[in-house]
Amino acid sequence: MPFTLPDLPYSHDALEPAIDAQTMQIHHEKHHGGYVKKLNAAIEGSEWDNKPIEQILSSLDQVPRDKKTAIRNNGGGHYNHSLFWPLMAPGGHAGGKPTGALAEAIEAELGGFEKFKDEFSKAAANRFGSGWAWLIVNEPDGKLAVTSTKNQDNPIMRGLDDDEGLKGQPVLGLDVWEHAYYLKYQNRRPDYIEAWWNVVNWEKANELYQKARI
């Protein structure tokens, strides 16, 4: 099978109390695991089954028409969650504020951390239904920008007929599907978003920022 479910970089209960162990286990094993299984089924035996996920998602106009929706949803699901897990970390590695080049860019391009945090939280809270909030290096100008996408879409996807949101390389992503928070927070998505800031892995975000800038 071309794609496999990556291990979590921490235990299921490592992000408590922000994210409870049961949610983490179901989210990783069942939801992310399901995207991997269905993505593999959709590309099995095609020329796409040995391509990197980034290449597949940036060429969605070239995949077989009858597989496009399955590859979009499950390929997006696999890419997004693979990015999401290491962008969180327990205890001392997480929370607080951005560091390094990313911190400087947030100051210079987004009006400072508090303004950015507010803009990102609003993008996450206002995404209707299921989707993601993103901090990206915006493709046209190479500057940071906040955006959001529906379902498992993301800012690296190309070749969609019903596209929305900005395009670029993700630096930070937040899953606002109900499966990410409902067991603990029920309908209180803003409480989940607020708690998530305490487990952001800013070192990882800074690493993604520096890679995106090359």
Ligand code: MN
């Ligand atoms: Mn999810």
